[in-house]
Amino acid sequence: MHRRYLTPNFSVSALGLGCMGMSEFYGPRDDVRSMAVLDRAADLGVTFFDTADTYGPFHNEELLGQFLRTRKPQAEIATKFGIVRNPGEYRREIDNSPAYVRRACEASLKRLGVEQIDLYYVHRINPAQPIEEVMHALSDLVAEGKIAHIGLCEVSAPTLRRAHAVHPVTAVQTEYSLWTREVETEVLPACTELGIGFVPYSPLGRGFLTGAFDKETTFGEGDFRANLPRFSADNMASNIGIVDRVRHLAANKDCTPAQIALAWLLSKGRHIVPIPGTKRLKYLEENIAGTDITLTPNEIAALDRAVAAQDVAGARYTTEGMKGLNA
Known part of the structure; x- marks a missing residue:
């Protein structure tokens, strides 16, 4: 596994592992299977693990803490605060108050079983x-040694500049993929200008870009995609043209659509580190193998043109989920 620098003083594996789905949003939990995925990720050189206190809530940090205690891997741990939910509810409040920042950090340190969080994000602003x-x-918290680096999620470029003027921001985490490209207008250029790393979440479009879904797809109990506008039957039918373009290039390069989607993101800058999530060993290994796929400038340009020519149908989230985006 290659490494990339989010900033000159903070390097991580070129591909991280998003752990959210091991706790909720993508069907039932299976801690045994999830632990096997975490173990295999470490074996394959993944060191950058992404979690948040709201995933579960709390379960995901506890699971990752168990992994860290038993495996003791080389690891850079990123977690987040700011989304406050009751167990079993999707409804959320956003709390960024200084008192809450400290309480949330202390609680995450305890659940993770670490003395310092490598990268601590404001989950929503x-x-x-x-x-x-x-x-x-x-x-x-940095001065006290409780966190090493500060990150912001789903932030607007003006807010990012204001934040960075107070204390260096190490990374911005925002949804970014072939069907979610809004960050290319202002946020990514700001990150490049300021020397801030960028961490795309949902780099495979919550699975859509893998080519696994069509308008006939149904989602099981506990899978929040069933309620997302982009995953309605009509919108998936409208958006399938994006996947067809990815499939075509994947066939030419003898790889999978998921690997093309990740290679495309990795080509967008040396400071970009995607964090695809999975609960399955097969997809973990496929994603990691995608770091060895190289796209030519002509292939990247052709894919950019093809995808840009098609409007994406459906919002990223429900109204509740849109709280705090581009803040």
Whole structure:
């Protein structure tokens, strides 16, 4: 596994592992299977593991903490605070208050069983809370050694600049894939200008870009894609043209659509580190093998043109899930 630098003083594996689905949103939990995936990821050189206190809630950090205690892998751990949910509810509040920042950090340190969090993100930004106050609170935690690096999720470029002026931001995490490209307009250029790493989540379009779904697909109990606008039958039928383009290139390069989608992201900058999530060994190994796929400039340009020519049908989230995006 190659390594990439989010900033000059913080390197991680070129591909991370998003752990959210091991706890909820993509069907029932299976901690035994999830632990096997975490073990295999470490064997294959993944060191960058992504979690959050809201996943579960809390279960995901506890699972990762168990992995860290028993396996003791080389690892860079990223976790997040700011989304407050009751167990079993999707409804959320956003809390960025300085007092909550400290409480949330202390609780995450305990669940993870670590003395320092490598990368601590503001999961969603509350526009009512000045970002300068949030960054000052996080800077205090850096000074105390409780966190090493600060990150922001789903942030707008102006807010990112204000935050970075208070304390260096190491990474921005926002959804980015072949069918979610809004960050290319302002956020990615700001990251490049300021020397900030970028971590795309849902780099495979929540599975859509793998070619596994069509308008006849149904989702099982506990799979939140059943309620997402982009995964309605009509919208999937409208968006299938994107997957067809990816399938065509994958066939020419003798690889899978998922590997093409990841190779495309990796080609967008040396500071970009995708974090595809999975609960299955097969897909973990397929994703990691995607780091060895190289796209030519002509292939990248052709894919960009083909995808840009098609409007994506459906919003990324429900109204509730859109809280705090591009804040």
